[in-house]
Every structure is written in structure tokens, then in C-alpha cells.
Amino acid sequence: MARTALPPTRSGRRPLGRRAVALAAATAATALVGAPFAVPAAAEPGPEKTDRHAVVLVNFRNASLSDAKVVHEKAVQQLFKSKDSVAAYYATNSGGRLAVVPAQGDGVFGPFDIDVDKTKCEPGRIADLAAKAMPAEVKYDHLSIVMPGDNACGWWGLGSQPGPTTWFQEGAINQDDTTAALHEFGHNMGFAHExxxxxxxxxxxxxxxxxxxxxxxxxxxxxxxxxxxxxxxxxxxxxxxxxxxxxxxxxxxxxxxxxxxxxxxxxxxxxxxxxxxxxxxxxxxxxxxxxxxxxxxxxxxxxxxxxxxxxxxxxxxxxxxxxxxxxxxxxxxxxxxxxxxxxxxxxxxxxxxxxxxxxxxLAYQGAQPSTATATTAAAGAGTAATAATASRSAGAGTSPTATTRPTPSAVSSEHGDAPEALNATRRPVKAAGHSASPSEKGSQLAATGGSVLVPTLIGTALLGAGALLVLRRRRQVRHRRH
Incomplete structure (x- = not known):
């Protein structure tokens, strides 16, 4: 099984300048208020695709989930129910063409005990044993596996690309940040690292x-x-x-x-x-x-x-x-x-x-510059922007509806991702019988920031008004066109 890792990324971001803040506020003033996301555009006519998704919780022979009940509830929220869930995110991006739904009940099963050693990272074996542990009557298109701890493998989440299976260490699911779930399901959809x-x-x-x-x-x-x-x-x-x-x-x-x-x-x-x-x-x-x-x-x-x-x-x-x-x-x-x-x-x-x-x-006739090398700007280099006004389809389609269970380990490739590469929040998992140290309790890597919240109409209007004043002052700045 091939496995790739994303290149390292920055763990933080510089605050937006006044130019970006003004644009963000003005845009917020024009946004619709109500649903968590506004669908960007109506989808082309066609049948809606339904992805029956099953999440299976597993214990290893020498390691168990920290709190199976909590993990169960978090998995339900991350995959199906929260405003940032896989179901909500992909429904919005697809214009309603893809519906991710629980395979049966609330979509989460287990925990089941499987014969895997916690010191060995064997995703294929884990997937096969997890699938065998599932109730025979449950039909699904995709299987997500949540395993104990957050250090069993060198990755936090793994997804077959394209394929029917995702794997998560407990720490990736046992929280509110849905980044890992969105990312690995994206690999299932055929998306590579951008x-x-x-x-x-x-x-x-x-x-x-x-x-x-x-x-x-x-x-x-x-x-x-x-x-x-x-x-x-x-x-x-x-x-x-x-x-x-x-x-x-x-x-x-x-x-x-x-x-x-x-x-x-x-x-x-x-x-x-x-x-x-x-x-x-x-x-x-x-x-x-x-x-x-x-x-x-x-x-x-x-x-x-x-x-x-x-x-x-x-x-x-x-x-x-x-x-x-x-x-x-x-x-x-x-x-x-x-x-x-x-x-x-x-x-x-x-x-x-x-x-x-x-x-x-498309008929540009420019002169070749004397030097043409790509360089990375030094930290803090450059000056602030002066104005906001300067201004095949791959044929993959949406996931199919399977009539029989897919074979989890029969995948074309897999991608393992660390939280730093996902730009996700990582919080340590408190294993059964283990007291987290002060350093563990404070551990957090590459936090994504606040949740997508629906602002009040009053607050949005105030932001928009302030931003528009900034924009008006800058309209006299002329942008050089070529």
C-alpha cells in the first residue's frame, strides 16, 4: 500500500490586513443569514447520489478507545450532524447532488474488539477485520474506522484515493474540528493534495x-x-x-x-x-x-x-x-x-x-525578463497593500451507491495525513487509566480558528457599513492595468 504525506505547512497565519478585513466585512454584509452554508449555485439537472456511510469503532487487543460513548457521539456529529460535518460540507459543495447519510441508525457501530497489536500500523488488516465485525445486514458505500489512541500510526487520518475507506486515530474524531474527516473523505472522492x-x-x-x-x-x-x-x-x-x-x-x-x-x-x-x-x-x-x-x-x-x-x-x-x-x-x-x-x-x-x-x-507579447527565479519572501518582508480596490472533468462523478459491501483493503492508493498538514487542531487522547500530563493537556497544533457561525443581522450590517466607508476612501487609488 502506498502512503504519502503532505509537505509541512505553516502552523500559524498572519492576521489579515485592513484591505482584507474591509473586503471580508463588506462581503459579510451582503451574505444571506439563516442556513449554515448558502449553496453557491444550483446543480445541473441529474439524479442525486446517496452515499451510505458507516463508522465503525474498534478496540485493539492491547488498547481500547478512551471513552466509547463520547467517541460515538463525536463521530455522529463529525460525519452527519454538525454544521461543519462531512454531510453538510459535501452537500453544499455539490449543490445538493451528493448526500452522505448514515448507513443504518445513526451510522456508528461498535466498538468491536479486533486482533490487532497497537504497536503495529496495519491499515489493511484493520480495515478487513473491522468490516468483518460489522453486522451483516448493514449495507454501506463507505466505511470509516476509528481506532484507539492517537499515536498508533505515523498519520492522524488516512484515506483511500479513490476508494471506500478512511481510517482515523481517535484524536482526529474525538473533538469538534472536522478537518480530518473532510480531508480523508475528499481522498475517497478522488481528490489529491492541492x-x-x-x-x-x-x-x-x-x-x-x-x-x-x-x-x-x-x-x-x-x-x-x-x-x-x-x-x-x-x-x-x-x-x-x-x-x-x-x-x-x-x-x-x-x-x-x-x-x-x-x-x-x-x-x-x-x-x-x-x-x-x-x-x-x-x-x-x-x-x-x-x-x-x-x-x-x-x-x-x-x-x-x-x-x-x-x-x-x-x-x-x-x-x-x-x-x-x-x-x-x-x-x-x-x-x-x-x-x-x-x-x-x-x-x-x-x-x-x-x-x-x-x-x-491570449496574445501577449512581452519581453523576457533578465532574471526569473522564484523566491520565498523573508519573514516580514514587503509593505502593506495600499487599497482594497487595487485590484475534463475527471469523470469521477459522485460516489456510487453500492449494492454489496466494498472491500476496504482493495484500494488504489492511500494518503496518510498528520494534523499539521491538515491545518487541524490536535488534542491528546486520554487513554483508559492514563492521566494526561500538563504538557499533554495544553498540546495544540495548527489550530484552524473559530467555527463557521451564523452572525446576527445587526452585527453583519455594522461590519458592512464600516467596511464600505473604508472602501469609499480608497476608490480614488488607481490600479495599474497592463
């Missing part, structure tokens, strides 16, 4: 790896970001009338990717890149209350390279240096992003909560 690259000036290839995108749970983004546009396109969850594919130079107005359906508008640009089946995809991400995107760090236009048409493994591209103070999406300040070999230039106009204009020049 990586980030820093590109030399004038190139969209030959870039330098720079961790994860931080734009989706699959890119170490935590639980308060929606799927990226390539991921939505891969599953056909982004309706065709929300995607444009220009063939000549044009300006496209992009609505925020996860804005409410009532906002309408184009959500992504998808154009050919070269002759090997590669694509470029652009979207606009903005912080908005009551949507999937409440934790976008640098609102703006994000650019993705799709290698050989594989939208499930997109790479997020950034300008040569990653500098949080000057980043607007993939762009560093107002500098365009260009690829001289393919005659492409990308520039953006004024950024508002409702959308942004992006000019796609």
Missing part, C-alpha cells in the same frame, strides 16, 4: 514547490474553506453555465466562487494551456459569512495549472514571492501574471464583494 508553487516571472511552468495551497481542506486549508474551482469542476459540481472558456483576449467578471446562488455570475475561467492537455483555471475567492468561505487569507483571483486535464490534482500558482502583506490571491500586488512561452497575461481590476474583473490576454 499543492502550491511559486513561479518565476514570465512562466507558469518550471515553478518551485511551496507547500500546500491553503485554499481547500485538500490543501491544508482547514474546515472553513470550500473546495477549489478545479475540484468542483472535477466532480461536475460547478454548473457549466458558471464556467467560461474564452478563445480570444477578453475581460471576464468573476463572482466569488462560493457566493450564494442568487448572486449568479461566472465562477471560473477554464482555458487550454499548451498542447499536452494542460489547462489554466481562475477563480475569485472572498471571505463571506454564511458560505463555505469564511477563512480565505488573501482574497483575490487564484490561478491553477491543471496538468494533463487532471482537475482533481490541480496546482495553485503564485507570483515569484509569497508575501502576505502584498498578496491578492495568486498575485503579488498589482503585478500581472504572465507566461511568455504561451503568450498569456492575466491582470485584475477593482475588487469588490460582488466580484472582480479579470483580463485574460
Amino acid at each position: 499543492e502550491r508553487e511559486l513561479c518565476p516571472v514570465g512562466q507558469f511552468t518550471g515553478c518551485s514547490a511551496y507547500g500546500n495551497s491553503h485554499l481547500t481542506p485538500m490543501g491544508g486549508g482547514g474546515s472553513h474553506k470550500g473546495l477549489s474551482s478545479p475540484e468542483l469542476i472535477a466532480k461536475k459540481w460547478l454548473p457549466a453555465d458558471r464556467i467560461v472558456s474564452p478563445t480570444t483576449t477578453t475581460t471576464v467578471h468573476l463572482t466569488p466562487l462560493h457566493a450564494p446562488a442568487a448572486a449568479g455570475g461566472t465562477r471560473a475561467v477554464d482555458i487550454p494551456f499548451g498542447t499536452d492537455g494542460d489547462r489554466l483555471v481562475l477563480d475569485y475567492r472572498a471571505v463571506a459569512a454564511n458560505t463555505l468561505d469564511t477563512d480565505i487569507e488573501n482574497p483575490g483571483v487564484f490561478v491553477f495549472r491543471i496538468n494533463k486535464g487532471n482537475y482533481s490534482a490541480a496546482v495553485n500558482l503564485r507570483n515569484p514571492a509569497e508575501d502576505k502583506d502584498t498578496m491578492f490571491g495568486s498575485f503579488r500586488g498589482a503585478a500581472p501574471m504572465t507566461d511568455l512561452a504561451h503568450h498569456i497575461s492575466l491582470t485584475y481590476g477593482r475588487m469588490t464583494p460582488e466580484g472582480i474583473d479579470v483580463t485574460i490576454d
